[in-house]
Every structure is written in C-alpha cells, then in structure tokens.
C-alpha cells in the first residue's frame with residue numbers, strides 16, 4: 001500500500017511517499033480504507049517535529065503518522081465483526097484497555113495501556129490503517145467523511161468536558 005512515512009523527525013519535508021506492505025488486521029481489529037485524516041497540532045505536527053509529549057514514544061522508523069480518520073472497512077481480523085466490511089466508519093485514535101477504572105470513567109488518557117494510533121502504532125497517513133474494532137463508530141450515510149474524522153478527533157474532548165461539568169439536557173453552556 002502507499003503511505004506517507006517519516007524516517008526522521010523534522011519539518012514537513014521529512015514526510016515522503018513510500019510503498020509499504022499491506023496491513024492485515026490482528027484479532028479484534030478492523031482494516032479501514034482511509035478516506036479522510038485529521039491533522040492535529042499535538043499528535044501529528046508536534047510528533048513529526050520530534051517534540052513532546054509524544055515524539056519519544058514513536059516506536060521506530062519508518063513511521064506512519066495520522067490519528068483520527070474516516071473511511072470504509074475492507075477487512076476484519078479473527079473475532080471482529082465481518083458485518084462491518086463495506087461499512088462507512090470514523091476511527092478514534094485513543095488506544096486503551098477498556099476495563100480499568102480510568103477507562104470506565106472515560107479518562108482513557110489515565111489508562112496504563114494508553115496509546116494513540118499514529119504515535120504508538122502505525123497511523124492513517126496511508127491507503128489503509130488497522131485499529132481495534134472498539135475504536136470504530138458507524139457513520140450515517142449523510143455524514144461526510146471529513147466531518148466524521150473531525151468529530152472523532154474533537155467530539156470526545158467536548159464530551160469529556162460536558163461530562164466533567166455535569167452538563168445535561170436543559171443546561172446552558174457558554175462557549
């Protein structure tokens with residue numbers, strides 16, 4: 001598959017097109033044919049530049065950046081739902097155990113297994129990206145991929161803030 005890789009940290013010029021082996025989803029994972037990718041300041045741009053908080057956690061080079069994304073599922077690994085094949089999805093970048101107290105409180109950033117697609121494992125600046133099935137949300141047909149990818153990136157932040165503020169139906173929020 002074609003992918004945009006970095007083999008060193010630096011400016012935008014370190015990103016280059018490369019041919020990588022096709023990805024096969026592991027147990028519990030799905031493979032998404034990527035349509036749209038979020039470019040974030042912290043996860044993508046700072047990491048590419050070799051800056052904290054995530055650059056030192058990149059496992060090695062060549063590395064594929066790219067966190068939240070949207071596209072169409074085209075393969076599933078053992079134990080993942082084959083009915084997802086052909087479905088339009090948005091993919092969250094946050095990797096966590098899903099079971100610990102922090103995860104159950106929706107504070108995945110505090111999970112001891114915390115990681116990010118595009119930082120701790122290969123990301124979505126590529127023709128395909130694999131992710132845990134639990135990171136995938138089905139999209140209604142009328143939600144464009146660009147909106148879906150943006151929501152996958154920023155929606156959980158907004159949701160966490162609303163939860164932390166105990167905001168509910170009928171509340172007034174000043175933004």
Ligand SMILES: [Zn+2]
Nearest residue numbers: 097100103111
């Ligand atoms: Zn956890």
